[in-house]
Amino acid sequence: MTTTAKTKKVIVYVRLKDGVLDPQGVTIQKALGQMGYPDFVSVRSGKFFELEIDAGASDIDRQINEVCSKLLANPVIERFSVEKI
Amino acid sequence: MTTTAKTKKVIVYVRLKDGVLDPQGVTIQKALGQMGYPDFVSVRSGKFFELEIDAGASDIDRQINEVCSKLLANPVIERFSVEKI
Numbered sequence: 001m002t003t004t005a006k007t008k009k010v011i012v013y014v015r016l017k018d019g020v021l022d023p024q025g026v027t028i029q030k031a032l033g034q035m036g037y038p039d040f041v042s043v044r045s046g047k048f049f050e051l052e053i054d055a056g057a058s059d060i061d062r063q064i065n066e067v068c069s070k071l072l073a074n075p076v077i078e079r080f081s082v083e084k085i
Numbered sequence: 086m087t088t089t090a091k092t093k094k095v096i097v098y099v100r101l102k103d104g105v106l107d108p109q110g111v112t113i114q115k116a117l118g119q120m121g122y123p124d125f126v127s128v129r130s131g132k133f134f135e136l137e138i139d140a141g142a143s144d145i146d147r148q149i150n151e152v153c154s155k156l157l158a159n160p161v162i163e164r165f166s167v168e169k170i
Contacts, residue, residue, distance in 0.1 A: 007126060007127075013133070015135075025134070028134065028156065028157070031156060032152060032156065035155065035156065037148055037151075037152055039138050039139040039141075039142035039145075039148065040136055040137070040138050040139075040148075040152070041092055041137050041138065041139055042092075042135075042136070042137035043134055043135070043136055043137075044134070044135040045132065045133070045134050045135075046132065046133045046134070046135070047130065047131065047132045047133070048098070048130070048131045048132070048133055049110070049113065049128055049129070049130050049131070050100075050127075050128070050129040050130075050131070051125055051127070051128055052125070052126050052127035052128075053124050053125050053126065054124040054125075054126060056124075057124035060124075063122060063124065063125075066122075067117060067122055067125070070120065071113065071116060071117065071120065072113070
């Protein structure tokens with residue numbers, strides 16, 4: 001989990017595209033209402049992945065984009081964004 | 086999903102505490118290796134929630150913290166952070 005000088009760290013955020021139903025978010029929003037928190041009017045859920053990649057790797061940006069499209073996100077219903085840290 | 090002037094939007098990030106095993110992350114990291122991406126040396130997974138809360142609600146910060154502890158995160162194994170946007 002510790003980032004050494006020899007790795008680069010990126011965070012990939014994956015969220016459902018606008019318009020795609022989010023049953024988990026809807027369920028949480030309803031649960032909040034029942035728990036006494038009616039002021040939460042909308043909940044959307046998403047996931048993220050903290051990746052550490054060897055700093056000596058070639059074409060890091062391309063690799064990250066491929067990995068997102070192929071494994072981390074489903075491009076049909078999800079979109080992803082990448083944050084380098 | 087659209088934020089109107091009458092709601093505030095916050096994002097709650099939930100991740101496993103350091104030292105807690107992340108089977109999903111481990112599985113993804115292994116899969117990446119098998120798919121031809123051996124440079125990804127570590128993967129940790131997490132989730133986030135985009136909340137919209139009525140701007141007129143009282144004690145918004147307290148409500149958000151309560152909601153995180155009670156429903157969105159499991160304080161035994163997870164920690165959360167809140168980003169206001």
